[in-house]
Amino acid sequence: MISKIKEKRINLVLASSSPRRKELLEKMGFSFTLERVDIDEVITSKDPDVAVREIAVHKAEACRSRLRAEDLLITADTLVYASGQFLGKPKNHKEAKEMIQCLSGSIHEVYTGVAICYKGEIHSFAEKTQVEFYELEESDIAYYLTHYAYLDKAGSYGIQDWIGLIGVKRINGSFENVMGLPTSRLYQELRRILEE
Structure with a gap:
C-alpha cells in the first residue's frame, strides 16, 4: 500500500501535535507532513466511540480548507473512559493524580477516533482497547508524576512510559491505540479508501 501512495502521488498529512502519533506513523513507513490543528475538543456524546x-472529524473539518487535491489528511483523538466518565488530558498535577488514582486497580477503556479526509470525503472509525492496572502505591503515582510528562496524555499516562511498564496488568486490544493511533486498523482503513 505504501507503493500505491507513492504511485498516486498522494501527500499524507498528519494533523496532530502528538509526538506519539508522529512516531507511530513514521514506524508504519509513511512519509508525511505535519499540520497543527487547534480546536475546542468538546465532548457532545456520552458514547465514547461516538x-x-x-x-477527530471536527479536527479534519478544521483542516479541510487548507488541503490540496493530492492530500490525504489523518486526524485522531484519544480518550480514556473509566468508571462511567471521560478522562481527557489533565489540566494540572492535582487532576493528573486523581486520574491515575481512578485507574489504579481497575479496568478502563481507551478509545481513539480517527478521521481520514481524501478527495473531499471524510471517513472515520474508532478503536477500543481495555487496559487493566495493578493497584498502584501512592509512592509509584508520585514518582511517575514527578519524572514523566503527563499533561499531554489522555488519562494522564503513557502506556509506553514507566507507569505502563510497572502498572499495566493486561491489555485487550491494540497497544498502539493506547498510545494514540491504532496503526493496524488505520493501515486497513487506508487500504480500503484507496481502493474505492
Missing part, C-alpha cells in the same frame, strides 16, 4: 470520532 465522542472520539466526532472530535
Whole structure:
C-alpha cells in the first residue's frame, strides 16, 4: 500500500501535535507532513466511540480548507473512559493524580477516533482497547508524576512510559491505540479508501 501512495502521488498529512502519533506513523513507513490543528475538543456524546470520532472529524473539518487535491489528511483523538466518565488530558498535577488514582486497580477503556479526509470525503472509525492496572502505591503515582510528562496524555499516562511498564496488568486490544493511533486498523482503513 505504501507503493500505491507513492504511485498516486498522494501527500499524507498528519494533523496532530502528538509526538506519539508522529512516531507511530513514521514506524508504519509513511512519509508525511505535519499540520497543527487547534480546536475546542468538546465532548457532545456520552458514547465514547461516538465522542472520539466526532472530535477527530471536527479536527479534519478544521483542516479541510487548507488541503490540496493530492492530500490525504489523518486526524485522531484519544480518550480514556473509566468508571462511567471521560478522562481527557489533565489540566494540572492535582487532576493528573486523581486520574491515575481512578485507574489504579481497575479496568478502563481507551478509545481513539480517527478521521481520514481524501478527495473531499471524510471517513472515520474508532478503536477500543481495555487496559487493566495493578493497584498502584501512592509512592509509584508520585514518582511517575514527578519524572514523566503527563499533561499531554489522555488519562494522564503513557502506556509506553514507566507507569505502563510497572502498572499495566493486561491489555485487550491494540497497544498502539493506547498510545494514540491504532496503526493496524488505520493501515486497513487506508487500504480500503484507496481502493474505492
